[in-house]
Amino acid sequence: MNDNTNTSDVRGDRVVTNAQGNPLNDPFATQRVGQHGPLLMQDANLIELLAHFNRENIVERLPHAHGSGAFGYFEVTDDITDICGSAMFSKIGKRTRCLTRFSTVGGEKGSADTARDPRGFSTKFYTEEGNLDWVYNNTPVFFIRDPAKFPHFIHTQRRNPETHMKDANMFWDFLTTPENQVAIHQVMILFSDRGTPASYRTMNGYSGHTYKWSNKKGEWHYVQVHIESDQGVKNLTNEEAIKMAGENPDYCQKDLFEAIQKKKFPSWTVSIQTMTEEDAKKLPFSVFDLTKVWPHKQFPLRRVGRLVLNENPLNYFAQIEQAAFSPSTTVPYQEPSADPVLQARLFAYPDAQRYRLGPNYHQIPVNCPYASKVFNPAMRDGPMNVDGNLGSEPNYLATKNPYNFSQSSRPIQQHQEVWNGPAVPFHWATSPGDIDFVQARDLYQKVLSQQPGAQDRLAHNIGFHIASSQPEIQKRVLDMFARVDKKLANNIFKECELRKKELCRF
Numbered sequence: 001m002n003d004n005t006n007t008s009d010v011r012g013d014r015v016v017t018n019a020q021g022n023p024l025n026d027p028f029a030t031q032r033v034g035q036h037g038p039l040l041m042q043d044a045n046l047i048e049l050l051a052h053f054n055r056e057n058i059v060e061r062l063p064h065a066h067g068s069g070a071f072g073y074f075e076v077t078d079d080i081t082d083i084c085g086s087a088m089f090s091k092i093g094k095r096t097r098c099l100t101r102f103s104t105v106g107g108e109k110g111s112a113d114t115a116r117d118p119r120g121f122s123t124k125f126y127t128e129e130g131n132l133d134w135v136y137n138n139t140p141v142f143f144i145r146d147p148a149k150f151p152h153f154i155h156t157q158r159r160n161p162e163t164h165m166k167d168a169n170m171f172w173d174f175l176t177t178p179e180n181q182v183a184i185h186q187v188m189i190l191f192s193d194r195g196t197p198a199s200y201r202t203m204n205g206y207s208g209h210t211y212k213w214s215n216k217k218g219e220w221h222y223v224q225v226h227i228e229s230d231q232g233v234k235n236l237t238n239e240e241a242i243k244m245a246g247e248n249p250d251y252c253q254k255d256l257f258e259a260i261q262k263k264k265f266p267s268w269t270v271s272i273q274t275m276t277e278e279d280a281k282k283l284p285f286s287v288f289d290l291t292k293v294w295p296h297k298q299f300p301l302r303r304v305g306r307l308v309l310n311e312n313p314l315n316y317f318a319q320i321e322q323a324a325f326s327p328s329t330t331v332p333y334q335e336p337s338a339d340p341v342l343q344a345r346l347f348a349y350p351d352a353q354r355y356r357l358g359p360n361y362h363q364i365p366v367n368c369p370y371a372s373k374v375f376n377p378a379m380r381d382g383p384m385n386v387d388g389n390l391g392s393e394p395n396y397l398a399t400k401n402p403y404n405f406s407q408s409s410r411p412i413q414q415h416q417e418v419w420n421g422p423a424v425p426f427h428w429a430t431s432p433g434d435i436d437f438v439q440a441r442d443l444y445q446k447v448l449s450q451q452p453g454a455q456d457r458l459a460h461n462i463g464f465h466i467a468s469s470q471p472e473i474q475k476r477v478l479d480m481f482a483r484v485d486k487k488l489a490n491n492i493f494k495e496c497e498l499r500k501k502e503l504c505r506f
């Protein structure tokens with residue numbers, strides 16, 4: 001098996017050539033009329049060099065543009081074949097090569113990686129059943145549960161179309177709009193210490209969404225995945241993160257790259273929570289609601305394996321910038337659930353990648369399922385087709401040729417969710433009553449209260465941020481957090497007033 005996902009193609013004799021392999025004599029000489037006369041059109045090498053330079057940039061990811069990554073492996077430590085029949089889990093000790101990319105969400109490619117923002121945690125597993133991508137965040141919940149809100153929400157985290165600046169009014173206007181306050185749980189996490197991880201090595205990853213995994217008997221469970229840092233969770237304070245952003249905007253890139261270079265390989269423990277369909281019916285919220293966590297007491301973590309990152313990419317652009325992760329890239333026995341945000345993501349990522357990298361993005365070495373092999377006679381041609389295009393194979397499933405369908409003997413899951421009802425528009429806005437605030441309140445009153453100073457830092461971080469928004473927006477923010485806890489709202493108010501005084505001094 002040739003793992004060509006992290007290789008470079010430097011010519012052995014180091015003879016420098018143009019793009020066609022023709023040796024160059026003097027790379028800086030230009031063809032011109034006399035020594036100081038005008039340049040000539042016949043200087044194909046100069047034209048090629050300048051033209052290629054103009055095309056170095058590719059579309060950056062929108063969102064998650066700024067990121068870092070490394071290769072490593074996943075090792076099975078515990079048997080979960082009763083839950084999942086995927087080959088990667090088939091026996092204890094089995095290793096699967098993988099690539100992980102960490103990222104911030106809202107900033108551009110050159111933005112600071114200590115910004116207050118969720119962090120992306122994407123892993124591509126090169127399994128013998130083809131590639132599998134887990135495209136997760138470092139928070140177990142998300143801001144929305146209506147996928148149509150995603151572009152609106154992301155826009156509010158980016159630049160104001162007129163001022164071209166980040167805008168606290170846009171940010172809080174969206175989040176405090178009553179129908180969008182379903183985001184409260186994620187907003188609390190974002191403004192807690194966990195909103196500014198000290199490094200990618202010291203944060204966790206969570207599927208957030210509910211997935212559906214099945215075993216070889218055809219039984220299925222709802223599953224959530226947790227990837228917990230073996231280095232422990234460490235965070236920066238608001239002030240440390242801001243200072244770092246000025247001193248070294250690539251602080252987390254440096255931390256990850258240098259740790260691996262020094263052979264201090266970061267690792268994570270991978271666990272799952274599982275739930276039956278019957279359990280799901282008894283929950284006080286929908287199992288497809290991405291703004292809720294599953295109570296750990298009721299659905300304890302079950303250890304599966306270890307993720308280790310031990311190999312820096314040889315080339316950032318080739319292996320990280322061109323990497324394409326998608327929740328739709330999955331293997332037998334791991335399926336998406338009916339979570340509407342997840343369903344929308346199944347479309348959004350490959351669509352973004354066809355635009356960002358081209359329709360044959362799966363042929364780029366880092367994205368190739370090298371541990372399996374692609375063979376789909378009907379998927380042919382297209383721009384930048386570089387893998388031989390299946391040669392003389394018919395370009396349809398031809399009757400005279402035998403084809404294998406390796407999954408055809410897999411038992412059909414007899415028992416399935418049954419969906420019925422009229423096709424109606426449904427806006428899954430914040431629920432009337434308190435249900436969308438319960439877990440946010442528990443986080444404040446039961447979890448942060450156990451961590452010295454954590455409640456105060458939460459109030460400080462929010463007060464600091466809203467101080468640059470308009471008074472009516474500040475009022476809406478205070479009203480929203482009063483629904484979580486009145487003490488929290490009062491403390492945010494005090495912190496906001498302090499910050500406003502500081503801002504007056506500038």
Ligand code: HEM
Pocket residue numbers: 060061062063064067101102103119120121122135136137142146147148150206207208209323324325341344345348349352353356
């Ligand atoms: C409707 C909701 C969402 C939409 C439409 C959406 C869309 C996108 C798009 C278009 C990209 C860029 C893909 C690329 O160019 O390669 C992206 C990146 C990403 N998204 Fe989402 N997203 C959504 C929700 C989420 C959620 C809920 C999570 C986590 C649970 C998530 C995690 C990520 C991560 C980690 C990346 C970076 C992938 C990488 O490292 O290349 N997204 N998203």
